[in-house]
Amino acid sequence: MKTRIALYAVGGSLILLGLRGIVTESEPRSWVVWFAGAVLLHDFVLVPAVLVIGVLTAWLPVACRTPVRAALIVAGALTLVASPMVLSTGQRPDNPSILPLSYGRSLVILLALVVAVTAIWLLRKRTQK
């Protein structure tokens, strides 16, 4: 119980320290917008979209369901992480070494790879039966 209380105290102090830093050194108004905004977008846009996809893929034949869902998870993660590079908003004319690649093309190739691996997985499942 003592360690529990001590750890609560440590955690609480770190939270207060962080909040104090935001208020005194950062810009608390815009910070709050991003801080809470990220949760709202996640909870009420991203996850609902994932749930809809979950429902839709539930209509697939049982044998395909796991591979297709796995493919969607990997493809979704790659797309999400790639999105700021694909948009390449950060490119600037004075420095071509920033975002030097064609990220849209990279992403298309990666997604095609995911599809190919999934197709092989499905085919092997079928022939093993």
Place this chain on the structure above:
Amino acid sequence: MVRQPSVLGRFSSRLHDERTASWLGIWLGVSFGVAFLTGLISHFMQQPPDWLRWPSRPVNLYRVTQGLHVIGGLATIPLLLAKMWTVYPKLFQWPPLRSARHAVERGLIFLLVAAALFQMVTGLLNIAYWYAFPFFFTVAHYWTSYILIGALIIHVVNEWAKVQRTVMKRPEDGVDRRAFLFTVAAASGAVMLTTVGETFSPLARLAVLAPRRPGVGPARLPVNTSAVAAGVTTTARKPDWTLTVTGQVERELTFTMAELRALPQHTERLPISCVEGWSASGDWTGVRLRDLLRMAGVAADAQVRVESLQRGGPYRKSWVDPPHWRDPLTLLALDLNGAPLDLDHGSPCRLIAPNRPGVLQTKWLHTVVVA
């Protein structure tokens, strides 16, 4: 019995359970711990308190810690999203608040989730050079990390018993968590494999999603601040450029480019290790900083400041503490990869030292001040 609203019964996947949440939680705990530690290293390397002296060796220490921070951070994104999907039904628990204690608990969970998402989003946008937020990245990201770690400690204390209960025993419910966890790990792996080459150059060709590519840039080395961005395109090209060593010295010295080139030259292979996680090595040639300082006559524990032709900005000058300026690898470089420095790499002369973030490898030098 607590009355359940119908929405809870609608989450049909049996993966929304304690055991899945526990495993993902353990992985997340480790990666947040690593991110916090490596983040603090980066912070205090750039703003060292008085009692702290960073060593100049191992040469690649900062390169590894910051690579771990950024690539590990990116790999954490799928883990975090998977974890929050797993526990999502709890968002709709009924009644929403059972007691004051429960309200505090949920408030802390909000802080944990918000801080975790905030770090991922701002970090990802920062390495993509997309400054979409009005606040200064480092300050907000730094302080938010304390909120995240504080809320995480409390969360771990609260959930520890559950984690032990579920992880220590073999489940007999026939739910296929393994496939799900493998998939999440595969997503993290795919993110890492397609980005880690921006700092681990043997895998550079795989880094198709990384914002940087070692080998791409003037003299095959990427650039962070260009001469145009720094506003030095005229001053750095002046033929009458000189380098001055001044301050607490026995003899003030001034060198033209020809005089610097007449001093003993050394070539060292050292990396630029950027705060944004990418890194790349080059063969730098120039004069050892320690040779210049000995010629000028300085105390062994002198603090040295190098200053750039840049007019302003936080990185116009940087401190070089004794471990770094005494290190024979620390050069005032004139050449990179066998040719005179490109303007964007800091021509006519730049600092290059081991185990130090790229922002502190000051470019377009004109003065060395001994304090």
